Amino acid sequence: xxxxxxxxxxxxxxxxxxxxxxxxxxxxxxxxxxxxxxxxxxxxxxxxxxxxxxxxxxxxxxxxxxxxxxxxxxxxxxxxxxxxxxxxxxxxxxxxxxxxxxxxxxxxxxxxxxxxxxxxxxxxxxxxxxxxxxxxxxxxxxxxxxxxxxxxxxxxxxxxxxxxxxxxxxxxxxxxxxxxxxxxxxxxxxxxxx
Amino acid sequence: xxxxxxxxxxxxxxxxxxxxxxxxxxxxxxxxxxxxxxxxxxxxxxxxxxxxxxxxxxxxxxxxxxxxxxxxxxxxxxxxxxxxxxxxxxxxxxxxxxxxxxxxxxxxxxxxxxxxxxxxxxxxxxxxxxxxxxxxxxxxxxxxxxxxxxxxxxxxxxxxxxxxxxxxxxxxxxxxxxxxxxxxxxxxxxxxxxxxxxxxxxxxxxxxxxxxxxxxxxxxxxxxxxxxxxxxx
Numbered sequence: 001x002x003x004x005x006x007x008x009x010x011x012x013x014x015x016x017x018x019x020x021x022x023x024x025x026x027x028x029x030x031x032x033x034x035x036x037x038x039x040x041x042x043x044x045x046x047x048x049x050x051x052x053x054x055x056x057x058x059x060x061x062x063x064x065x066x067x068x069x070x071x072x073x074x075x076x077x078x079x080x081x082x083x084x085x086x087x088x089x090x091x092x093x094x095x096x097x098x099x100x101x102x103x104x105x106x107x108x109x110x111x112x113x114x115x116x117x118x119x120x121x122x123x124x125x126x127x128x129x130x131x132x133x134x135x136x137x138x139x140x141x142x143x144x145x146x147x148x149x150x151x152x153x154x155x156x157x158x159x160x161x162x163x164x165x166x167x168x169x170x171x172x173x174x175x176x177x178x179x180x181x182x183x184x185x186x187x188x189x190x191x192x193x194x
Numbered sequence: 195x196x197x198x199x200x201x202x203x204x205x206x207x208x209x210x211x212x213x214x215x216x217x218x219x220x221x222x223x224x225x226x227x228x229x230x231x232x233x234x235x236x237x238x239x240x241x242x243x244x245x246x247x248x249x250x251x252x253x254x255x256x257x258x259x260x261x262x263x264x265x266x267x268x269x270x271x272x273x274x275x276x277x278x279x280x281x282x283x284x285x286x287x288x289x290x291x292x293x294x295x296x297x298x299x300x301x302x303x304x305x306x307x308x309x310x311x312x313x314x315x316x317x318x319x320x321x322x323x324x325x326x327x328x329x330x331x332x333x334x335x336x337x338x339x340x341x342x343x344x345x346x347x348x349x350x351x352x353x354x355x356x357x358x359x360x361x362x363x364x365x366x367x368x369x370x371x372x373x374x375x376x377x378x379x380x381x382x383x384x385x386x387x388x389x390x391x392x393x394x395x396x397x398x399x400x401x402x403x404x405x406x407x408x409x410x411x412x413x414x415x416x417x418x419x420x421x422x423x424x425x426x427x
Contacts, residue, residue, distance in 0.1 A: 008322075009322040009325055010322055010323070010403065012326060015321065015323045019323075019410070022410040023414055026410075026412075026413075026414030026415045026418060027418070030415055030422075034418070035422055038422075039426055041426070
């Protein structure tokens with residue numbers, strides 16, 4: 001092992017120059033690449049020229065999954081063999097607590113839903129998994145960090161249990177009431193995964 | 195606690211292993227959102243998943259790694275490396291545990307900007323700038339401990355973002371902390387092996403100053419990135 005001699009100190013002009021160079025290069029990297037890509041801040045236009053501004057927003061959207069707005073596509077009438085039913089459920093969540101409410105439903109069947117949280121917004125995640133799925137086997141349909149209510153129509157993409165996970169990230173208890181009408185088998189609260 | 199590291203001989207085995215780990219971490223990035231959902235929808239203790247998350251956070255946490263790179267830049271003896279790493283680990287363990295348990299919310303941009311500053315500080319320290327400007331060498335061990343405390347707050351913030359259930363919180367945080375230490379050891383082993391080769395080369399003495407200028411650039415970029423984030427959110 002050779003040892004590096006650290007007793008020879010650099011002169012002040014050397015240090016000043018090194019720091020100035022470091023600041024200038026860092027500034028160029030920030031203005032030309034990091035800020036346009038991360039925040040969409042691009043006063044110089046370099047980020048746009050490099051195509052980096054396209055990255056901005058993509059990451060933020062990945063954190064939230066939005067459902068499609070209602071449109072008049074698809075069949076006007078579909079027929080089903082399943083019985084029509086309406087379920088109504090209320091759950092109370094303490095601060096920090098999370099819970100699921102799910103409906104068992106067959107592929108292609110629909111339900112309409114409406115839920116609302118009393119006492120403050122909750123973190124909401126609408127997703128589904130096949131029957132007897134593993135812990136990581138699920139598809140996310142709608143995910144919002146802070147939401148007070150949600151309503152719409154759901155068509156099951158596969159046989160399984162589909163529904164919501166809510167977490168109360170506030171400091172006071174909240175009560176969530178969810179109403180589901182359609183051709184599902186049942187509405188229930190799954191046992192939390194161990 | 196990383197008190198002793200494998201000798202450089204084991205580099206032949208370690209490097210492929212680390213590459214495999216890096217590849218795994220790269221793949222894991224795609225499922226990070228799933229990681230989150232999995233943890234938020236389950237309660238109770240998850241020892242191994244949290245160890246994995248802690249290790250992943252450290253191995254892929256370039257800000258922590260840059261700081262550690264600066265810290266061990268001029269450390270040759272494993273005993274010294276162990277001492278500094280233990281201090282750093284002690285610092286971030288204290289704030290990671292107390293931060294999550296007391297629900298202390300620190301703005302992550304501020305913390306990450308301070309972590310960026312710690313990289314700049316260490317680069318200047320390695321360049322001899324502090325001794326030139328102050329006329330004495332500030333205690334390097336104290337600096338590592340203090341910056342370790344800030345790094346821990348950064349880890350705590352990341353963990354709090356998971357909105358963990360209170361059930362099994364303490365074993366989970368402890369597991370995450372163990373994972374952070376494992377990740378730190380893996381990352382440091384890789385850095386040490388690379389540094390070992392570099393230091394043996396004749397050019398190291400000439401390149402050391404400029405390498406720390408590059409380290410300082412990285413620190414400034416991190417600071418600018420985080421301070422801008424703080425300003426716009």
